[in-house]
Amino acid sequence: MFYVIGLGLCDEKDITVRGLEAIKSSSRVYLEAYTSILMVDKSRLEAFYGKPVILADRDMVETQSDEILTDADKEDVSFLVVGDPFGATTHTDLLLRARSLSIPTRVIHNASILNAVGATGLALYSFGQAVSLVFFTETWKPDSFYDRIKENVRMGLHTLVLLDIKVKEQSEENLARGRKIFEPPRYMSVPQAISQLLEIEETRKENVLNPDSTLVISLSRVGGFPEASSPSDTNQNSGEQRIHAGTLSSLSSLPPSSFGDPLHSLVIVGRRLHTMEVEYASAFAADPAKWKEVAIQAYGVSGLD
Amino acid sequence: MFYVIGLGLCDEKDITVRGLEAIKSSSRVYLEAYTSILMVDKSRLEAFYGKPVILADRDMVETQSDEILTDADKEDVSFLVVGDPFGATTHTDLLLRARSLSIPTRVIHNASILNAVGATGLALYSFGQAVSLVFFTETWKPDSFYDRIKENVRMGLHTLVLLDIKVKEQSEENLARGRKIFEPPRYMSVPQAISQLLEIEETRKENVLNPDSTLVISLSRVGGFPEASSPSDTNQNSGEQRIHAGTLSSLSSLPPSSFGDPLHSLVIVGRRLHTMEVEYASAFAADPAKWKEVAIQAYGVSGLD
Structure with missing residues (x-):
């Protein structure tokens, strides 16, 4: 399953319980880090999740999306977005790409501005x-x-x-x-x-x-x-x-x-x-x-x- | 502290970690149950929170707001709202009332439609x-x-x-x-x-x-x-x-x-x-x-x- 998870607006505790569970079950966790920012560092997220977080910049998301989606049909992969996942069209693009690869997807919403x-x-x-x-x-x-x-x-x-x-x-x-x-x-x-x-x-x-x-x-x-x-x-x-x-x-x-x-x-x-x-x-x-x-x-x- | 907490759109797991912490610290928990609904029963929320939840209907929120706010200057009281707290003007009213009573308030956002x-x-x-x-x-x-x-x-x-x-x-x-x-x-x-x-x-x-x-x-x-x-x-x-x-x-x-x-x-x-x-x-x-x-x-x- 490819999860696209909204983190809300501020810090590591603004994630939903459902979102946190999806992260815990994921073998890889990406953080989209160019359309918005949280108020805390990646290290604080990693400590909270108990696993590493891979920063995904514009280049990675727009040109290496298949790498992000690798094996998401066999295991859970989480892609974290500040605010709500649909705040930026980039993420819609990523979901379309997953769909074309027949990878199941789920979006976990959160607050946005x-x-x-x-x-x-x-x-x-x-x-x-x-x-x-x-x-x-x-x-x-x-x-x-x-x-x-x-x-x-x-x-x-x-x-x-x-x-x-x-x-x-x-x-x-x-x-x-x-x-x-x-x-x-x-x-x-x-x-x-x-x-x-x-x-x-x-x-x-x-x-x-x-x-x-x-x-x-x-x-x-x-x-x-x-x-x-x-x-x-x-x-x-x-x-x-x-x-x-x-x-x-x-x-x-x-x-x-x-x-x-x-x-x-x-x-x-x-x-x-x-x-x-x-x-x-x-x-x-x-x-x-x-x-x-x-x-x-x-x-x-x-x-x- | 008087917390107004968004529950998100679906079930008990759509609350944020921050929102759940506030509920755990609260001596009373109200659920606003007339401008929107969750997909699950109150009992499921109570089991998840480990404490009772008081249903607040329109009558209670609009005419007995002081009862909801009782002692919120001395202990934590949570008021739960489906979606985001600012989806309905009623909640703005409640926050204004708290302000007039010098009760500190905090809003915990979530996804809304x-x-x-x-x-x-x-x-x-x-x-x-x-x-x-x-x-x-x-x-x-x-x-x-x-x-x-x-x-x-x-x-x-x-x-x-x-x-x-x-x-x-x-x-x-x-x-x-x-x-x-x-x-x-x-x-x-x-x-x-x-x-x-x-x-x-x-x-x-x-x-x-x-x-x-x-x-x-x-x-x-x-x-x-x-x-x-x-x-x-x-x-x-x-x-x-x-x-x-x-x-x-x-x-x-x-x-x-x-x-x-x-x-x-x-x-x-x-x-x-x-x-x-x-x-x-x-x-x-x-x-x-x-x-x-x-x-x-x-x-x-x-x-x-």
Whole structure:
């Protein structure tokens, strides 16, 4: 059996009991380590599972999938994915490949940011399509996300913005020369995301986002507990979930340390905002009075204290 | 600490290791049993946890929340929710109430249908807002879901349709007379949902849904394994996940038994459909050739075999 197992969002204890049983029965265990990250090291997973974990980078998953699938028709093989297995299309690809080799497969689901974003207090049914925001370069600033956000904003829906991560990437030069030298991992921060969003608003000027009247909520390490910190981590609470609510400009002016370690996500609040959502998220606002004031004046929310 | 813990979608083993630890440390454990259901009985949870579980119906959660929260500032209390804790706004309400009583809270996330719907092979990023479909009565046929589906369809997005469940409901007569007599639980089936969708299309005639050219995918017991069947269940595989893909009319003509036991959900496929999504879901089609034909002709998908 080829198991594709979601690990949830934080650390080794977010796996399900069913997922852990599948790992225990597996002769090989792979960890997909390039579309997302857990908050803990591979060694901590290995200690918890009592067996070695093989890191699977993009290259391995996309070009050596048959190696991963070897003998999965005769024994159990587990492929671990941070969040839920269907968060990235790569994993669908792997399941298709297994199917074509007549290997039986099972998917063990878990939380992903797409539902855990409910931690903001925003209703999951008021979210439109999610968008991804990639790191801009000097010459490459893809802005199709802006149209998606516009569609959601026009309908009054919230938008989950997933922020880019770059793990085990090669520089253009190293790639061209075939040198397997990798850049240090990079994770987009909330202030950087806001800066990119506003840069595109400046260019497109379609009045989708406004620094002072668009409300946003940031999430870092959703579902994370203080004990989720890695032992090597000097900041004891770095594993703890952090949520901040405010306008685009107020969040971009918070000190970077207030967001804590990656991963970060951002929600652009839509106009179908309800009183209870505003109340719930006001606990995450640096300035709750201002948060409510914008909700009333720019979003037309009524019934607030 | 007041823990709100997601149980995932199927049975006792879908809880996370972290969630199970919280239950073990708790002096009282409540199970919210009216917005969704697991596939197994309370007794199976109790045997797995090694402690009693108190069923919390709507009445208890909405009017006796302080009883649930009693002493949660001094000891651990767990409140279990099928799927992810933020699937229903009721739980947000409970967390707000805890906050107002200065009781510390923690949410332990899990899979919900909102992300596990990826099991269809449809990309989660191509989903618009989710909608709920309630049981129609002779005199009450709320159709606001139709406008939401229309918004998604116009943008080419997929729509997850959550089907109504009625657990521990009173008849109007018993309610009026104050008699605590409850109707047997009811769960909307896929054919019934399709019939309601097409009934509203007939009335509204806005060309949002078409029996023969709108593709849909149904899901029953997502993430369910054969061993998830309840021991009292005579159908050994009733716990197993079932997915069917086809047009609205082809799914509505499948025998009811093909969908298996509740819960059922339905996805209305949007026009941003990609080749890989069609390929993946073709394994769930009773008639894969027809599935692909409609994808090509009505959805304009190219690159299929």
